[in-house]
Amino acid sequence: MSSEITTAFVKQFSANVFHLSQQKGSRLAPFVRNESQRGKSAFYDRIGAVTAQKRTSRHADTPQLDTPHSRRRVTLVDYEWADLIDDADKLRMLIDPTSDYAQAAMWALGRAKDDVIIENALGNSYGGEEGASTVTLANANKVAAFDGTTTTGNNLNIQTLRKVKEKFDANDVDESIPRYIAIGSSQLNALLGETAIQSADYNTVKALVQGEIDTFLGFKFIRTERLATLGSTVTYNKDTGAYGSGSQTFDTAGRRCFAWAQDGLLLATAKDVTGKISERADKSYSTQVYACMGIGATRMEENKVVEILCNEG
Numbered sequence: 001m002s003s004e005i006t007t008a009f010v011k012q013f014s015a016n017v018f019h020l021s022q023q024k025g026s027r028l029a030p031f032v033r034n035e036s037q038r039g040k041s042a043f044y045d046r047i048g049a050v051t052a053q054k055r056t057s058r059h060a061d062t063p064q065l066d067t068p069h070s071r072r073r074v075t076l077v078d079y080e081w082a083d084l085i086d087d088a089d090k091l092r093m094l095i096d097p098t099s100d101y102a103q104a105a106m107w108a109l110g111r112a113k114d115d116v117i118i119e120n121a122l123g124n125s126y127g128g129e130e131g132a133s134t135v136t137l138a139n140a141n142k143v144a145a146f147d148g149t150t151t152t153g154n155n156l157n158i159q160t161l162r163k164v165k166e167k168f169d170a171n172d173v174d175e176s177i178p179r180y181i182a183i184g185s186s187q188l189n190a191l192l193g194e195t196a197i198q199s200a201d202y203n204t205v206k207a208l209v210q211g212e213i214d215t216f217l218g219f220k221f222i223r224t225e226r227l228a229t230l231g232s233t234v235t236y237n238k239d240t241g242a243y244g245s246g247s248q249t250f251d252t253a254g255r256r257c258f259a260w261a262q263d264g265l266l267l268a269t270a271k272d273v274t275g276k277i278s279e280r281a282d283k284s285y286s287t288q289v290y291a292c293m294g295i296g297a298t299r300m301e302e303n304k305v306v307e308i309l310c311n312e313g
Helices: 087-092 098-122 158-170 185-194 199-209
Strands: 033-036 041-047 069-075 077-085 125-127 133-135 142-144 179-183 219-223 234-236 248-250 255-261 265-280 286-299 305-310
Touching: 041 265, 069 265, 069 286, 077 098, 098 255, 098 265, 098 286, 098 305, 125 286, 142 158, 158 179, 158 219, 158 255, 158 305, 179 305, 185 199, 185 219, 185 255, 185 305
Parallel strands: 033 265, 142 305, 179 219
Antiparallel strands: 041 069, 069 125, 077 286, 125 133, 179 255, 234 248, 255 305, 265 286
């Protein structure tokens, strides 16, 4: 039995369960490539670009061009959630909180989906024939927010967003594939303040912050407060935002936001969120609310993911 449930006893004079502020489920899962997976680990194959060969003579031999194949490995992780509701507690309460516990479980597992997506977007991916080769996100696929003046890093601004877009375009990422950016509330607020003197962008960004629109520079913005911070110093160039170069040092508390093309991240699901509510004979027939899922994720292509380091200080 949750030790917190006594707050809902009759002495609180409340007939309703009140859910505290929280992210209600997954915000990122609908915007990545979703696949069903059987087995603990699975491989997802990729085909690279090939170059056409010029024919230089009549009746020439047919060329044999080897199409590059590669793969990414996804390993599943199981998540569970459970809590007990004692029948004796139900008698002391004006309500039966079972359905609210079930809702809290679904939200918790949804947030776990986002954590898995974020971790694999910015962390290591695994490729090779056996999935044993570690693939990191190169510095070329990272941008430190910059303004050409500040030497400890900036929060998100229009100049940095344009650099991110340039990286996608320079990598020839198909513009028909939806593009997204995961940022926090600090980055939204910084965008509004940064563009206050730029009339061409100000109205659009103001509408973005107020929730009237959610797209800017071809990216759909998704707010999440689950993004990690840098945790250690990195060097960058204050004039270009180049990550890992230059003589400037980015603040260690920098927020690790990121942009991606939809099929650049993959979420594999063996068992989607499943819930059960049942009596536990071994717990004096208390009601148990239980939920679980089995998921995994990977970065399918480095050129379709760009990390954006933002200083919130």
